[in-house]
Amino acid sequence: MSHLALMWSSLFRRKARTTLTLLSVVIAFLLFGLLRSVADAFTVGIDIAGVDRLIVQPKYSIIDPVPMAHINQIARVDGVAAVTHADWFGGIYQDRSNFFPKYPVDPRGYFALYPEYTIDAAQLDAFASTRTGAVAPAQMLEEFGWKIGDRIPIEADIWPKKDGSRLWEFELVGSYDAIGAEVPPSEFLFQYDYFDEARQFGNGGVGWFIVRVADPAKSAEIARAIDALFENSPNATRTATEAEFAMQFANQVGDIGLMMTGILGAVFFTILLLTANTMAQALRERIPELAVMKTLGFTDAQVAALVLGEAVLLCVLGGVIGLGIAAFLEGGIATAIKGILPTFALSTTTIATGTGLAVVLGIAVGLLPALRARRLSIVDALRGH
Amino acid sequence: MWHQVWEITLMNLRNVPSRLGASSVIVVGIAGVVGVLVALLSMAIGFRAALENTGAEDRAIVLRGGSGGELSSGVANEHIAIVASMEGVALSSAELYTIADIPKRSSGTPANLVIRGVEPSAFEIRPEVRIVAGRNFDTGKSELIAGVGAVAEFEGIDLGAQVAFRDSTWTIVGIFDADGGVNESELWTDLPTAQTAFRRTGAVSSMRVRLTSPDAATSLAQRIDADPRLDLELTAEPAYYSAQAAQLTALITGFGYVVATIMAIGAVFAALNTMYSAVSSRTVEIATLRAIGFSGAPVVVSVMFEALALALVGGLAGAALAYLAFNGNTISTLSGFTQVAFDFTVTPALVTTGVLWAVTLGVVGGLFPAVRAARLPITVALRGE
Numbered sequence: 001m002s003h004l005a006l007m008w009s010s011l012f013r014r015k016a017r018t019t020l021t022l023l024s025v026v027i028a029f030l031l032f033g034l035l036r037s038v039a040d041a042f043t044v045g046i047d048i049a050g051v052d053r054l055i056v057q058p059k060y061s062i063i064d065p066v067p068m069a070h071i072n073q074i075a076r077v078d079g080v081a082a083v084t085h086a087d088w089f090g091g092i093y094q095d096r097s098n099f100f101p102k103y104p105v106d107p108r109g110y111f112a113l114y115p116e117y118t119i120d121a122a123q124l125d126a127f128a129s130t131r132t133g134a135v136a137p138a139q140m141l142e143e144f145g146w147k148i149g150d151r152i153p154i155e156a157d158i159w160p161k162k163d164g165s166r167l168w169e170f171e172l173v174g175s176y177d178a179i180g181a182e183v184p185p186s187e188f189l190f191q192y193d194y195f196d197e198a199r200q201f202g203n204g205g206v207g208w209f210i211v212r213v214a215d216p217a218k219s220a221e222i223a224r225a226i227d228a229l230f231e232n233s234p235n236a237t238r239t240a241t242e243a244e245f246a247m248q249f250a251n252q253v254g255d256i257g258l259m260m261t262g263i264l265g266a267v268f269f270t271i272l273l274l275t276a277n278t279m280a281q282a283l284r285e286r287i288p289e290l291a292v293m294k295t296l297g298f299t300d301a302q303v304a305a306l307v308l309g310e311a312v313l314l315c316v317l318g319g320v321i322g323l324g325i326a327a328f329l330e331g332g333i334a335t336a337i338k339g340i341l342p343t344f345a346l347s348t349t350t351i352a353t354g355t356g357l358a359v360v361l362g363i364a365v366g367l368l369p370a371l372r373a374r375r376l377s378i379v380d381a382l383r384g385h
Numbered sequence: 386m387w388h389q390v391w392e393i394t395l396m397n398l399r400n401v402p403s404r405l406g407a408s409s410v411i412v413v414g415i416a417g418v419v420g421v422l423v424a425l426l427s428m429a430i431g432f433r434a435a436l437e438n439t440g441a442e443d444r445a446i447v448l449r450g451g452s453g454g455e456l457s458s459g460v461a462n463e464h465i466a467i468v469a470s471m472e473g474v475a476l477s478s479a480e481l482y483t484i485a486d487i488p489k490r491s492s493g494t495p496a497n498l499v500i501r502g503v504e505p506s507a508f509e510i511r512p513e514v515r516i517v518a519g520r521n522f523d524t525g526k527s528e529l530i531a532g533v534g535a536v537a538e539f540e541g542i543d544l545g546a547q548v549a550f551r552d553s554t555w556t557i558v559g560i561f562d563a564d565g566g567v568n569e570s571e572l573w574t575d576l577p578t579a580q581t582a583f584r585r586t587g588a589v590s591s592m593r594v595r596l597t598s599p600d601a602a603t604s605l606a607q608r609i610d611a612d613p614r615l616d617l618e619l620t621a622e623p624a625y626y627s628a629q630a631a632q633l634t635a636l637i638t639g640f641g642y643v644v645a646t647i648m649a650i651g652a653v654f655a656a657l658n659t660m661y662s663a664v665s666s667r668t669v670e671i672a673t674l675r676a677i678g679f680s681g682a683p684v685v686v687s688v689m690f691e692a693l694a695l696a697l698v699g700g701l702a703g704a705a706l707a708y709l710a711f712n713g714n715t716i717s718t719l720s721g722f723t724q725v726a727f728d729f730t731v732t733p734a735l736v737t738t739g740v741l742w743a744v745t746l747g748v749v750g751g752l753f754p755a756v757r758a759a760r761l762p763i764t765v766a767l768r769g770e
Binding site: 016017020021023024027028030031034035038058059060061062063064090092096155156157158160164166201234235236238247248251252253254255262263266267269270271273274277278280281340 | 413417420421449450452454456457459483486492494495497550552636644647652654657658662716718719722
């Protein structure tokens with residue numbers, strides 16, 4: 001009998017108890033997978049941020065406009081390879097629950113800054129040459145049943161038009177995608193020139209600039225140089241890497257990661273106690289059996305390894321099943337909560353961490369019984385019963 | 386019969402200390418479920434309370450149509466007097482609502498702090514706003530008063546501190562509270578000073594009105610709607626704030642119940658495990674009782690009672706832990722685009738919910754083992770192991 005089969009059969013010596021313990025471990029790792037994914041969803045912007053991109057925003061308040069004219073000065077800063085701009089439009093498509101960001105941008109400039117966004121060249125031409133044109137991520141077309149050529153009505157909440165109307169209509173001229181992105185893009189993009197001309201107030205301002213630096217190692221230096229340009233003007237700026245920018249936003253929501261860690265801490269403390277108790281019980285019942293094994297020639301180390309292996313097997317099995325269920329549910333959950341947490345996804349890091357945690361848990365609960373099994377003296381153990 | 390139940394139950398409970406490891410699995414498992422449930426729901430309750438405490442039945446807010454919130458809204462100066470003189474308005478305050486980037490104490494990264502410019506009547510409209518330290522701001526000076534929530538959550542927001550905004554430096558001359566409402570998360574100053582400093586002289590963000598009576602809201606809303614000069618909408622404060630609270634409250638509550646339900650499934654497995662092994666360790670004892678004439682019912686009841694007692698201890702411990710660790714803690718999160726500070730609020734109703742969960746889990750975890758105990762064939766059990 002191979003060692004694995006031996007561990008398996010002694011593990012399921014008491015079917016009900018082992019199954020119940022296993023199910024608890026499964027639940028713990030299911031929760032681990034789901035809660036880590038929730039926490040990741042809040043910080044995903046930090047991980048996918050371009051290392052060579054900086055965000056230039058107004059220093060004192062995100063709702064202050066930055067003058068468009070800044071763009072030329074920023075472009076001249078040493079080390080700046082490219083610069084473009086975007087704005088927060090807000091707005092509602094049909095219903096407030098259909099939330100997605102809508103940015104007025106410079107079509108060619110924006111796609112040049114985000115090379116991971118791929119768009120058909122002819123569609124980009126159409127976007128650049130159609131005044132009321134707009135492009136959206138491919139999956140958004142699918143979600144809302146849009147087709148190229150559709151007119152998309154957006155109701156403004158921040159930006160009424162000059163004539164006081166709140167209805168903006170955009171012509172969908174293309175779609176884009178992000179190759180290999182862990183999180184699909186979500187921005188609905190339209191022409192800044194049209195937006196700026198048609199809006200009632202705020203003309204000539206933009207929300208933020210996006211800068212590409214030639215050498216990411218010099219990001220901090222370049223950020224300082226940009227801010228220095230406007231330091232003493234009424235339109236001072238605050239420049240940060242895209243990752244810092246994303247982190248600041250995530251921090252505004254609160255420390256979601258800490259919250260998830262707290263919950264998982266409670267879960268794993270219980271699981272540790274439960275599994276350790278099961279393993280200790282199992283060991284007590286099997287003392288004569290282990291003594292017999294030693295009599296048959298199993299070494300102390302072998303017996304200890306078998307006991308430890310059982311615990312690890314139980315935890316890893318539970319961990320794999322739990323994470324498997326999390327992976328199975330992931331798609332459905334992501335669809336269900338797309339409006340709230342569009343970036344919910346079970347990452348490979350979470351799966352790897354979870355598996356590692358299962359091994360650690362197994363060792364933690366198996367170590368003490370294994371040591372006890374190792375110390376077991378044959379004579380005492382056999383006499384004991 | 387009752388005497389039998391009593392005797393056996395007492396015997397079981399006296400036995401619990403000898404099975405401390407296994408019994409603590411139930412207690413800790415259920416304490417975890419209840420603790421997490423109570424902690425998460427207390428956040429939802431605290432957040433909703435902060436928003437709902439802000440609303441009063443005889444108050445209403447006037448925003449630009451379709452804007453959905455004060456930050457995106459605008460009311461032209463010339464429209465203020467029109468609304469202020471309408472029938473049904475007892476008092477009104479035109480208010481500027483803007484945000485500044487101030488670092489949060491918890492993360493050190495900038496977050497959106499609300500600055501509200503108010504007319505003197507604002508204090509009469511909101512009698513709950515009281516200065517608790519320092520003094521009120523003087524009109525025409527760059528002086529601010531800070532809500533206690535803003536002081537708690539933001540770096541450098543302290544009595545006597547200087548705060549830099551675009552173009553100007555301000556002094557915090559007083560601290561106010563507002564019965565736990567969202568105004569406590571804001572900085573207040575004089576309206577004309579704010580309009581000049583933030584370059585918003587042509588318009589305000591919103592108007593706050595005290596109605597002649599709560600019933601006046603509907604007719605006043607209609608009059609505003611019917612006035613061709615105005616593109617504004619009036620919402621009674623309770624409706625406005627409960628709409629603002631709805632999404633996040635539902636989100637936290639839903640999340641709390643989902644997580645607690647998954648944890649509860651795990652805890653039931655753990656409870657079953659413990660109770661099954663409690664029953665099996667007493668097989669001979671139970672069979673002996675049956676053999677000397679005790680009926681099955683007292684055995685069932687006694688096992689159930691033991692499970693319930695352990696569950697109850699766990700439930701109370703979980704609720705107490707959540708209360709001690711979190712009740713009254715202030716945190717803040719992003720609501721819309723602005724930070725709202727609120728307290729974890731563990732209410733008696735919430736503790737009751739937690740204990741009910743614990744009892745339910747205890748019943749489920751005890752039932753099957755209890756039935757098994759009662760069904761043990763006496764002869765087989767006595768021959769036992």
